[in-house]
Amino acid sequence: MVAIDPSLAADVTKPKADNRQARTGWGLAAPALILMFLILLVPIIAAGVLSFTNYSLGNPSFDWVGLQNYERLFTRSTYEKMYVATFTYVVTVVPISVGLGLGAALLVHSLGRIGDIYKTIYFLPVMATLLAMAIAWEFMLHPTIGMVNRTLEMACGTWFEVIPFFADGCAEGFPLWLGDRDYAIWVVCFIGIWQGFGFNMVLFLAGLTSVHRELYHAAEMDGARSGWERFRLVTWPALGPTTVFVVTISCIRAFQVFDTIEAFWPQGGGPNKSAYVMMFAIFEKGIQQNLIGIGSAITMLFLLFVMFLTLIQRWLVERKVHY
Amino acid sequence: MSDLQIASVTKHFGETSVLKGVTLDVKDGEFISLVGPSGCGKSTLLRIIAGLETPTSGNIAIGGINVTQLRAADRNLSMVFQSYALYPHLTVAENIAVPLQMRQMSALQRLPVLGSIVPGARTQKDDIAQAVRHAAEMLEIAALLDRKPGQLSGGQRQRVALGRALVRDPAAFLLDEPLSNLDAKLRVQTRAEIAELHRRLKATFIYVTHDQVEAMTMSDRIAVMMGGEILQCAAPDVIYEDPDDIRVAEFIGSPKINILPVERNGTALTVFDQVLNSRLSIDSPKVMQMGLRPEALQLTQSAPRLTGRVVHLENLGSEVFAQIALDSDGSRVTLRAMPEQRQNLGLGAPVGLSFDLNAAMIFDAGGARLRQVELAATRAAEVA
Numbered sequence: 231m232v233a234i235d236p237s238l239a240a241d242v243t244k245p246k247a248d249n250r251q252a253r254t255g256w257g258l259a260a261p262a263l264i265l266m267f268l269i270l271l272v273p274i275i276a277a278g279v280l281s282f283t284n285y286s287l288g289n290p291s292f293d294w295v296g297l298q299n300y301e302r303l304f305t306r307s308t309y310e311k312m313y314v315a316t317f318t319y320v321v322t323v324v325p326i327s328v329g330l331g332l333g334a335a336l337l338v339h340s341l342g343r344i345g346d347i348y349k350t351i352y353f354l355p356v357m358a359t360l361l362a363m364a365i366a367w368e369f370m371l372h373p374t375i376g377m378v379n380r381t382l383e384m385a386c387g388t389w390f391e392v393i394p395f396f397a398d399g400c401a402e403g404f405p406l407w408l409g410d411r412d413y414a415i416w417v418v419c420f421i422g423i424w425q426g427f428g429f430n431m432v433l434f435l436a437g438l439t440s441v442h443r444e445l446y447h448a449a450e451m452d453g454a455r456s457g458w459e460r461f462r463l464v465t466w467p468a469l470g471p472t473t474v475f476v477v478t479i480s481c482i483r484a485f486q487v488f489d490t491i492e493a494f495w496p497q498g499g500g501p502n503k504s505a506y507v508m509m510f511a512i513f514e515k516g517i518q519q520n521l522i523g524i525g526s527a528i529t530m531l532f533l534l535f536v537m538f539l540t541l542i543q544r545w546l547v548e549r550k551v552h553y
Numbered sequence: 554m555s556d557l558q559i560a561s562v563t564k565h566f567g568e569t570s571v572l573k574g575v576t577l578d579v580k581d582g583e584f585i586s587l588v589g590p591s592g593c594g595k596s597t598l599l600r601i602i603a604g605l606e607t608p609t610s611g612n613i614a615i616g617g618i619n620v621t622q623l624r625a626a627d628r629n630l631s632m633v634f635q636s637y638a639l640y641p642h643l644t645v646a647e648n649i650a651v652p653l654q655m656r657q658m659s660a661l662q663r664l665p666v667l668g669s670i671v672p673g674a675r676t677q678k679d680d681i682a683q684a685v686r687h688a689a690e691m692l693e694i695a696a697l698l699d700r701k702p703g704q705l706s707g708g709q710r711q712r713v714a715l716g717r718a719l720v721r722d723p724a725a726f727l728l729d730e731p732l733s734n735l736d737a738k739l740r741v742q743t744r745a746e747i748a749e750l751h752r753r754l755k756a757t758f759i760y761v762t763h764d765q766v767e768a769m770t771m772s773d774r775i776a777v778m779m780g781g782e783i784l785q786c787a788a789p790d791v792i793y794e795d796p797d798d799i800r801v802a803e804f805i806g807s808p809k810i811n812i813l814p815v816e817r818n819g820t821a822l823t824v825f826d827q828v829l830n831s832r833l834s835i836d837s838p839k840v841m842q843m844g845l846r847p848e849a850l851q852l853t854q855s856a857p858r859l860t861g862r863v864v865h866l867e868n869l870g871s872e873v874f875a876q877i878a879l880d881s882d883g884s885r886v887t888l889r890a891m892p893e894q895r896q897n898l899g900l901g902a903p904v905g906l907s908f909d910l911n912a913a914m915i916f917d918a919g920g921a922r923l924r925q926v927e928l929a930a931t932r933a934a935e936v937a
Contacts, residue, residue: 447605448638450625452717453655463651467642 274533281526288520299527311503312511312528318415319507320484323422328473328480330423331430336465338431339438349435352428360425364493367421371407379404408494411501418490418505426483430476437472441465471547478543482536488513508532555616555724556581557602557757562611564597564781571597573781574611579725584751584758585786586768589778590804596729598778599761603727604628615724626655631718632727635734637710639702639717646685646698649716653681656721688720691750708739715750725757732767744770765805769793777801799920802844808874811850811886813859815843815915822930825881827858829910830930837926842916847874847889849912852897857905859886863898877904 281299285292303309334352338345355363370377385391386400399405405413445464454460488509491499499506499514508528516525557579564572571594579585587595600606602613604625612621620628631652639648654663658681661667662674669675689695692712702710711731718726731747732740748771751758762768768775769789776786777800785797796802802810815824817839821831824843850859864885865876873890875898888906890898897904911931915923 442636442638444634444636444638445640447600447603447625448632448634448640448717449651450605451603451630451632452652453626455624455626459655459660463640467640470642 277526277529280522281524281530283523285522286520287522292523295523299524300531302524303527303531308503308506309511312506312508315415315499315504315506316485316508319419319422319487320481322416322419323426323484323487324477324480327423327426327430328476330427331476332434332469332473334427334431335434335438336461339435349432352431354428355425356428356432360421360489361493363425364421364490367417367490368408368494371417373404373406373409376407378407409501411504414494414500414505418487418494418500418507421490422484422487426480430480433476433479434469434472437469438465441468474543474546478539481539485509485532485535555757557616557725557759558612558614559598559602560612560614562598562601562608562613564594564601564606565609571781572601572608575778575781575783577776577783577786579757579759582755582757584748584760584771584773586760586762586772586775587778588762588765588768588775588804591763593778594781595761595763595778599632599727599729599759602725602759603630603632629724630727631721631723631725633711633714633718633729633731635730637702637714637731637734639710639713641702644699644701645694645705645713645716646682646689648702648713649685649688649720650681652717652721653684657681684720685716688716691719692716707734707736708743711735711743715747719750719754723756725759728758728760730762731760732762732764740767747771765807769805775805777804779804796844796914797922799842799844799916799922802914802916806846808847808887808889810914811845811847813843813845813884813886815841817841822926824858825879829858832929832932833926834929837923837929838917840918841923841926842918842920844914844916845886845908845912847887849908850886850888850906851908852888852890852894853905853907855905857907859906859908861886861904861906863900863902863904866895866898866900868892868895873898875904877906 283292284295338348382404390396449460449463491510499510512525512528515521559577561574589595601608662671694712775792776783785801820833822829861877861879864878867874875888876885915926
């Protein structure tokens with residue numbers, strides 16, 4: 231009767247040990263958790279809270295205004311222009327820059343050593359800061375002394391005038407580009423594509439290296455004669471995960487477009503607010519006009535879009551392109 | 554199904570020459586193995602036959618028609634790849650269906666949604682599904698048809714790759730080391746299955762492997778390749794028992810054949826100064842090599858031709874392989890013994906070995922077989 235059942239003894243001490251281990255675990259994780267909360271979550275929560283107020287920086291207090299800020303976002307024509315500009319940009323830039331990136335990647339991939347030169351050239355706009363490049367573009371697009379319009383004027387008096395664009399341009403002057411509300415957002419789109427597709431190309435190139443070479447041989451043996459058939463059968467499915475990632479990243483980058491707008495039109499988001507994109511709106515309301523409440527509301531809306539995109543990406547990756 | 558001729562095919566990659574004029578005739582329905590160490594050019598040759606590489610010179614003909622300039626897709630050959638090369642995004646059924654879809658359906662019919670509206674697409678699809686089911690049943694993978702390759706084991710993937718190859722009726726099957734990614738047990742099983750498949754389909758198979766056991770067990774003929782040439786192409790038993798070249802003799806057979814240096818002194822054939830016979834003609838070379846398979850050596854006490862000590866033993870149950878360091882020069886030979894002889898083969902035990910000169914193969918210093926010398930030697934032995 232002296233012997234104590236060892237399993238009973240263990241039962242008594244085990245929970246204590248477990249507790250201690252759990253406490254230590256929490257203790258060790260605490261700094262990271264606190265930092266994450268303070269640095270990553272608190273600003274977003276703060277923005278969320280502020281979006282229901284009329285707070286301005288420097289004011290001693292603020293009033294709760296409920297959904298008023300959001301209501302404005304969906305009623306005022308300025309914000310309607312903001313949506314039009316933002317979505318025009320996203321819907322134009324994303325497919326074209328992804329498509330061009332893929333095309334360039336396929337072409338560069340098929341080259342040998344010369345491919346590296348192309349890679350560098352296409353990547354240059356990505357490496358150059360958009361702000362600096364915007365200044366260069368501003369010069370080029372200047373209505374009278376810019377390189378673009380001067381080049382276009384050279385076509386006057388030649389058979390180019392058959393094309394309505396040149397006929398009109400030669401008769402009434404070529405577009406003002408940055409100063410024309412019909413052209414402004416498209417110019418911004420063009421620069422966005424010009425700047426972004428090199429980045430997409432690099433991502434696609436990384437994806438292409440992971441395509442098993444024997445798959446192309448198998449496709450050839452199976453009777454895929456044209457490059458298009460091999461692309462459909464091997465390359466495109468293999469690039470599925472890369473494509474989803476590239477599209478998501480491009481979307482987020484497109485939603486975030488700001489520096490070109492700020493460089494071209496520091497005072498108002500393009501002629502007649504035709505290039506008044508979301509990020510510029512946040513900047514203008516929240517920083518320039520010190521309307522923190524409305525700025526925060528746009529920020530929350532922006533986060534919602536990005537979150538939505540990310541969720542779609544996750545869903546696609548898990549359901550459709552993951553083998 | 555048709556025969557296949559490879560006529561003096563060479564292949565250079567820049568400065569290096571991978572194939573140095575390979576000629577091979579494969580008969581209709583034959584199972585030929587291309588075997589050799591890695592880097593001997595056997596895979597390159599297979600890819601040239603397939604049309605995935607173009608030869609630097611030479612011709613490939615299938616069924617009497619020169620296909621050298623024809624692209625792979627138009628040669629009507631099927632290939633099983635070492636990595637299986639299954640399309641990861643397609644199910645097993647879709648994978649097997651690809652070769653049929655690519656060849657039988659028009660580009661319009663293959664379109665994802667529109668394709669099904671195109672006239673004839675429905676019946677085409679049904680025919681293909683039927684063929685796929687038939688192939689899957691033959692390979693016993695019918696239960697896996699809806700899975701993706703990522704969910705299959707190595708052996709199952711291998712079967713799917715086979716299924717994709719045999720779903721249509723190709724002129725020949727090309728197999729590039731299809732068993733090398735399988736574990737040992739599965740390899741033995743699949744080996745038998747592929748051989749059986751060949752008998753059933755009566756199709757031409759060209760099988761590339763570095764594993765001599767696979768080549769020996771499956772093929773009608775083995776082409777032993779080394780350094781970009783076919784050294785010998787013959788039936789497995791001929792390759793084993795009657796090799797033309799010392800490299801063939803060394804490559805085929807496990808454990809490796811024993812090579813002993815032999816010399817001609819006058820008319821006498823000697824090994825380690827011991828005269829084996831003395832009827833050689835004077836014009837046979839002075840320095841030669843003698844190949845003896847492990848089973849050609851016998852343990853003997855009386856008048857052994859070779860003596861040595863046991864340095865290593867491998868007991869395989871049904872037989873015992875003993876490595877014996879020869880007293881004369883310390884080189885090692887391998888002996889195959891029966892399990893009951895094990896008591897005489899303790900480590901370090903002195904042993905005497907004899908052999909029948911009939912079983913010995915004589916090669917010159919360069920490795921070429923000297924059948925004349927063998928003939929003279931054995932005739933002399935008989936007289937003695």
